Amino acid sequence: MTIKTRFAPSPTGHLHVGNIRTALHNWMFAQKEGGTFLLRLDDTDAERSKEQYVEAIRADLAWLGLVPDEEQRQSARFDRYEEQLEKLKAAGRVYPAYETAQELDLKRKIQLGRGKPPIYDRAALDLTEAQIAEFEEQGRKPHWRFKLDHETPITWTDLIRGDQHFDPALLSDPVIRREDGSWLYMLPSAIDDVDMGITHVVRGEDHVANTAVQIQMFHALGAKPPEFAHEALLVGTEGKLSKRLGSLGVSSFREKHIEPQAIVALLARIGTSDPVEPVADVAPLIASFDFGRFGRAPARFDEEELAQLNQKIVHLLDYKDVKPRLPDAMDAAAWEVIRPNLHDMGDVDSWWQVVTGPVVVPDLSVEDQAFIGIAAAKMEELEASDDLWKDLTSALKEATGRKGKPLFMPLRQALTGLDHGPDMNALLPLIGKPAALTRLVEAAV
Numbered sequence: 001m002t003i004k005t006r007f008a009p010s011p012t013g014h015l016h017v018g019n020i021r022t023a024l025h026n027w028m029f030a031q032k033e034g035g036t037f038l039l040r041l042d043d044t045d046a047e048r049s050k051e052q053y054v055e056a057i058r059a060d061l062a063w064l065g066l067v068p069d070e071e072q073r074q075s076a077r078f079d080r081y082e083e084q085l086e087k088l089k090a091a092g093r094v095y096p097a098y099e100t101a102q103e104l105d106l107k108r109k110i111q112l113g114r115g116k117p118p119i120y121d122r123a124a125l126d127l128t129e130a131q132i133a134e135f136e137e138q139g140r141k142p143h144w145r146f147k148l149d150h151e152t153p154i155t156w157t158d159l160i161r162g163d164q165h166f167d168p169a170l171l172s173d174p175v176i177r178r179e180d181g182s183w184l185y186m187l188p189s190a191i192d193d194v195d196m197g198i199t200h201v202v203r204g205e206d207h208v209a210n211t212a213v214q215i216q217m218f219h220a221l222g223a224k225p226p227e228f229a230h231e232a233l234l235v236g237t238e239g240k241l242s243k244r245l246g247s248l249g250v251s252s253f254r255e256k257h258i259e260p261q262a263i264v265a266l267l268a269r270i271g272t273s274d275p276v277e278p279v280a281d282v283a284p285l286i287a288s289f290d291f292g293r294f295g296r297a298p299a300r301f302d303e304e305e306l307a308q309l310n311q312k313i314v315h316l317l318d319y320k321d322v323k324p325r326l327p328d329a330m331d332a333a334a335w336e337v338i339r340p341n342l343h344d345m346g347d348v349d350s351w352w353q354v355v356t357g358p359v360v361v362p363d364l365s366v367e368d369q370a371f372i373g374i375a376a377a378k379m380e381e382l383e384a385s386d387d388l389w390k391d392l393t394s395a396l397k398e399a400t401g402r403k404g405k406p407l408f409m410p411l412r413q414a415l416t417g418l419d420h421g422p423d424m425n426a427l428l429p430l431i432g433k434p435a436a437l438t439r440l441v442e443a444a445v
């Protein structure tokens with residue numbers, strides 16, 4: 001069997017970290033199994049679906065490296081939904097209902113008032129032909145419900161949650177189509193999963209009750225249901241579903257110079273029994289991907305953990321992979337020297353400026369200024385070489401008797417403008433003897 005997964009966002013907004021995680025797991029599982037990953041745009045809501053979001057979803061997935069093998073749009077399939085609806089009507093699995101929203105609301109309130117669960121009472125099934133004709137005459141349009149089979153218990157073995165049981169009599173027959181002819185999510189999704197050969201539906205546990213209903217839809221459509229994996233939801237550091245998570249998406253990550261590899265490494269592992277590891281390559285994450293490792297407790301998303309992971313991953317990035325994002329003149333040797341000092345890629349320019357100058361030297365004491373004057377004189381005598389720093393500091397040690405911090409710190413400050421930074425041994429050849437000499441002369445004044 002060829003595995004096929006799908007990621008099915010509604011293009012009514014930008015992807016947030018929760019959807020990104022769902023997309024990632026669908027993609028990873030398909031990769032691991034040598035299967036196919038489908039992007040299905042759930043754009044049945046013509047008013048709220050926007051082309052700009054479709055494009056943003058594609059771009060975000062591409063940036064994360066989750067490139068779909070196939071793309072489908074629900075808005076292109078209305079004829080197919082109509083066709084299947086007719087079959088379900090003929091089979092008695094869908095029925096028209098005429099209650100208004102207010103009437104339904106009242107029914108629910110009465111049920112709740114009597115201490116009963118607010119399950120739809122199926123009053124529409126008892127309408128006589130004359131009553132229906134009257135409604136139609138009044139210009140009332142029906143909405144459509146899917147008729148659950150109360151005799152067949154719903155069970156499945158979830159790849160994360162294990163054995164699941166639902167009593168269909170405790171569920172309302174879901175509305176699948178509104179009065180105005182627009183589709184709700186439930187039936188088109190099941191029709192698509194069948195037609196598109198989806199073998200595994202991977203989504204958040206907020207869909208568990210939908211799955212119960214959709215399992216009956218799959219059977220009513222004459223199809224075997226796919227496998228299901230319902231993941232525990234993502235929560236913020238405060239342990240709740242936070243509003244903040246809903247607003248965190250690719251653009252906010254990019255603004256903070258978070259690498260796609262860091263997002264992938266974190267979202268691949270949180271909520272599983274495997275540790276989060278700084279890996280710049282997704283291959284080992286795919287190899288170890290396993291629904292059996294996912295827990296039932298919510299996955300905790302911590303922005304601080306992401307930032308730290310990002311830093312570790314930046315320290316693993318190869319020159320060839322970052323070259324397009326580096327200043328033109330920055331070569332592989334310079335990248336190696338600067339890389340360990342980066343918090344994120346947003347720091348590259350300021351470190352590169354330490355190499356190319358100009359640097360702003362902090363105020364030095366009179367003694368240190370005099371010392372830097374001697375350093376300038378020594379530097380002038382030295383040969384430019386990879387050992388320039390060693391040669392300079394040995395000569396100065398001998399000439400001034402300084403050692404340790406009093407020897408190194410004023411030099412670092414005069415040469416870089418900072419009191420911390422890359423290994424001077426490696427940095428000084430990048431700055432080069434002429435520029436270093438100028439900096440020393442200026443700092444000595």
Ligand code: GLU
Nearest residue numbers: 008009010042185189203
């Ligand atoms: N469009 C649905 C959603 O975003 C898809 C759910 C599913 O994966 O079936 O919730």
